[in-house]
Amino acid sequence: MQQTTAPLDRFYSVIPAGGIGSRLWPLSRADAPKFLHDLTGSGQTLLRDTWDRLTPLSGEQRIMVVTGRAHRAAVEKQLPELTDPNVVLESEPRDSTAAVGLAAAILQLREPGVIIGSFPADHVINGSVLFQSAVAEACAAADAGYIVTIGIQPTEAAIGFGYIKSDGGLDIEGAPSALSVDSFVEKPSPEVAEAYVADGGYLWNAGMFIARADRLLEEIGASEPELLAGLLELAGAWDTPRRGAVVDKVWPRLKRIAIDYSVAEPAAAAGKLVVIPGQFDWDDVGDFASIAKLHSGGRKANLAILGEGARVLADSSSGIVVSHTGRMIALIGVEDIVVVDTPDALLVTTSANAQKVKAVVDALKLSGSSDVL
Amino acid sequence: MQQTTAPLDRFYSVIPAGGIGSRLWPLSRADAPKFLHDLTGSGQTLLRDTWDRLTPLSGEQRIMVVTGRAHRAAVEKQLPELTDPNVVLESEPRDSTAAVGLAAAILQLREPGVIIGSFPADHVINGSVLFQSAVAEACAAADAGYIVTIGIQPTEAAIGFGYIKSDGGLDIEGAPSALSVDSFVEKPSPEVAEAYVADGGYLWNAGMFIARADRLLEEIGASEPELLAGLLELAGAWDTPRRGAVVDKVWPRLKRIAIDYSVAEPAAAAGKLVVIPGQFDWDDVGDFASIAKLHSGGRKANLAILGEGARVLADSSSGIVVSHTGRMIALIGVEDIVVVDTPDALLVTTSANAQKVKAVVDALKLSGSSDVL
Numbered sequence A, B: 001m002q003q004t005t006a007p008l009d010r011f012y013s014v015i016p017a018g019g020i021g022s023r024l025w026p027l028s029r030a031d032a033p034k035f036l037h038d039l040t041g042s043g044q045t046l047l048r049d050t051w052d053r054l055t056p057l058s059g060e061q062r063i064m065v066v067t068g069r070a071h072r073a074a075v076e077k078q079l080p081e082l083t084d085p086n087v088v089l090e091s092e093p094r095d096s097t098a099a100v101g102l103a104a105a106i107l108q109l110r111e112p113g114v115i116i117g118s119f120p121a122d123h124v125i126n127g128s129v130l131f132q133s134a135v136a137e138a139c140a141a142a143d144a145g146y147i148v149t150i151g152i153q154p155t156e157a158a159i160g161f162g163y164i165k166s167d168g169g170l171d172i173e174g175a176p177s178a179l180s181v182d183s184f185v186e187k188p189s190p191e192v193a194e195a196y197v198a199d200g201g202y203l204w205n206a207g208m209f210i211a212r213a214d215r216l217l218e219e220i221g222a223s224e225p226e227l228l229a230g231l232l233e234l235a236g237a238w239d240t241p242r243r244g245a246v247v248d249k250v251w252p253r254l255k256r257i258a259i260d261y262s263v264a265e266p267a268a269a270a271g272k273l274v275v276i277p278g279q280f281d282w283d284d285v286g287d288f289a290s291i292a293k294l295h296s297g298g299r300k301a302n303l304a305i306l307g308e309g310a311r312v313l314a315d316s317s318s319g320i321v322v323s324h325t326g327r328m329i330a331l332i333g334v335e336d337i338v339v340v341d342t343p344d345a346l347l348v349t350t351s352a353n354a355q356k357v358k359a360v361v362d363a364l365k366l367s368g369s370s371d372v373l
Helices: A046-058 A069-078 A095-110 A128-143 A190-199 A213-223 A225-238 A243-253 A259-269 A288-295 A351-366 B046-058 B069-078 B095-110 B128-143 B190-199 B213-223 B225-238 B243-253 B259-269 B288-295 B351-366
Strands: A011-017 A063-068 A087-090 A115-118 A124-126 A147-152 A163-169 A179-185 A202-212 A273-278 A281-283 A303-306 A311-314 A319-323 A328-331 A337-341 A345-350 B011-017 B063-068 B087-090 B115-118 B124-126 B147-152 B163-169 B179-185 B202-212 B273-278 B281-283 B303-306 B311-314 B319-323 B328-331 B337-341 B345-350
Touching (some): A046 A063, A046 A124, A046 A128, A063 A095, A087 A095, A095 A115, A095 A259, A128 A147, A147 A163, A147 A213, A147 A259, A163 A273, A179 A259, A190 A202, A225 A243, A259 A273, A288 A303, A303 A311, A311 A319, A319 A328, A328 A337, A328 B351, A337 A351, A337 B345, A345 A351, A345 B337, A351 B311, A351 B328, B011 B046, B011 B095, B046 B063, B046 B069, B046 B128, B063 B095, B087 B095, B095 B115, B095 B213, B115 B213, B128 B147, B128 B202, B128 B273, B147 B259, B163 B273, B190 B202, B202 B213, B202 B259, B202 B273, B213 B259, B225 B243, B259 B273, B303 B311, B311 B319, B328 B337, B337 B351
Parallel strands (some): A011 A063, A063 A087, A303 A319, A311 A328, A319 A337, A328 B345, A345 B328, B011 B063, B011 B115, B063 B087, B147 B273, B303 B319, B311 B328, B319 B337
Antiparallel strands (some): A115 A202, A147 A202, A163 A179, A163 A202, A179 A273, A337 A345, B115 B202, B124 B281, B163 B179, B163 B202, B179 B273
16 A cells, blocks of 8 residues: 555554553552553653653544543543544453454544554653654554564563564664564563573563554454454444444454464564664553652662652651552661552552562452452 | 558559550550550450459459549540549659559558559450469568569560569568569660570569558658658648649659659669569560560461451461551561551551651651651
8 A cells, every 4th residue: 555644644542541550459449540640750640641652743633542431531531632533442351452453443444554553551651752763663664564563672681571582673664773573572580581681682572562553453363353353343333323232242252362462473473573672761660669669769778659648757668658548657677668558458568579469459359359459 | 560451451453554655656646555455355455454453352442543634534434343532643644653652642541551562554464363373472572561573484585674683582471482682674685685584583574563552652752752742742632622732733743753763773772672473474565576476376477467357468478467447458478567557647667676666656756747646
């Protein structure tokens, strides 16, 4: 398909805003998911930060948000500029292939040749110029038919992220830094992470995908033909009076599969996936240890304090306190501690155990304590 | 003075119920001092436990409680059997010599020859028969003119208690186990505590004093004549219409001094103090580490949970959680942790730092946060 407009002019941002962020319980809840929190101290939510990062690229008329029905009001409050056609509501979560694939199918019908970029609603990025330049390269590579991801140049041997193994430069017009992707690798052990960083060919997987909508749908169809058929049926009805009936029939039966598995890994295996190395600061703020690090400026001995009106009295204690209750919190001689204080639930753990918070949420579900989830 | 009745028949219990228990903040507060809490899981307050321990010895008509005006209602609620003449209210705290000395002076006027025993309102004792037998011996020694304390046979090299150094048996009728006291020694270092226990001649100072009221007043007069004069003036007016006026004039000017310094140490130096070794279990439950130990049955890996309706989800964490809020408390991978959860204040520390809680209370006072004290 010969296009007359520049790739970035055909760019549309998609923000899947779905994940609760269980590892941030009891701050993140079913009714107050991670993307609705200010975890950076910026004064606004991660969702709003994401929106503000994308408007210079696509304009506020070209950002679609895919979120749960339950979060519609909160999302619209955060994003008053968001227009109705750009809101895609899920009646229930069906994972990222369904969410991003539906956005792609709707947008492709409305605007053939559109290039979409999917960006998580709850990550932290510093360095907007570098981010924009990476997305511009990604658009050029997407226009050339590739599925594109933006990988982050590791700054340390992190074990909390997946990695992307690249295997050499490509010659793509407008995307001089594009590398072909050999494979995706899961969260490594500390030793393996050290080896990845020493190797230099590994990037952090930041969950960002940029592609022409038609190419993305083609990849979904290659690995999950039934899922694609459902998405096309939904998209065909979306801008018609039949939307409600078709959603009720089709959406609950869509296969739950992450886009990493349905699209990224098969595309990588087929040599159709490229990565643009991002030079900006990025963090998925996946757990409280990560938030503590973000706020302590990397100094281990510091105590990070989050929450409006938090009252904390601490001696030499270090770690992070998150408080939205206004209660007096006294810490004595606790190191790398994590204290999260909410009106109905309290978490006390350590940075080293921060990844285990999800297990607590699972245990609470099993024990019938869903009132605090 | 020749008495015709047996010493125990002239015995009167005195319970000074004054100390807040700052090391148990935020559980203990100015308006909810330590003695009004159930720290043992017995289902009743430490004050009530103390009362129940003393009624078999003196009968409920012969137990006097010295407490602050602010605590009158709470004390009377705990002790409905307490009669009006047995309530001594302090307009402000003036330390233990004033509290116990006033009780002694009032009782001596009402009943010459009375033997009084002063027992802290907020300690834990297991073994009531052994306790009663120790008090009976103490009464016999008191009747012989001694100032008597009950020392606890150490079960470990505790560093949180003061010690009593004994120096040999005495021949006192009715008090076969009485030892003369060489001196009182302050809370020792761990090494010194080990040496005390190895020595065998050291007992824990449990803050219990038994003496004839006239002898106790004599000792106060010897070291603090002005204080004694004030106490006698108060006692003279106590059962008359002049009580209020004299209290207002005299009480606020009484010297603040612990009975350990005004009576026990001088009496020990003069060879007039004896100790009855107590074989019962005793603890001053002075900090959260001590409460944790009490509840964990001595097993270090255990997590003690206190508080009605406490909801705690913990993995392998150990230590103590005190919760009266009904909030869900999740602990992950924290060892020897102390979490005290109250509606307006939260404490997070470790057993090893439990003694430092008082410093937090001092810091809160200084920083103007007395709303949570």
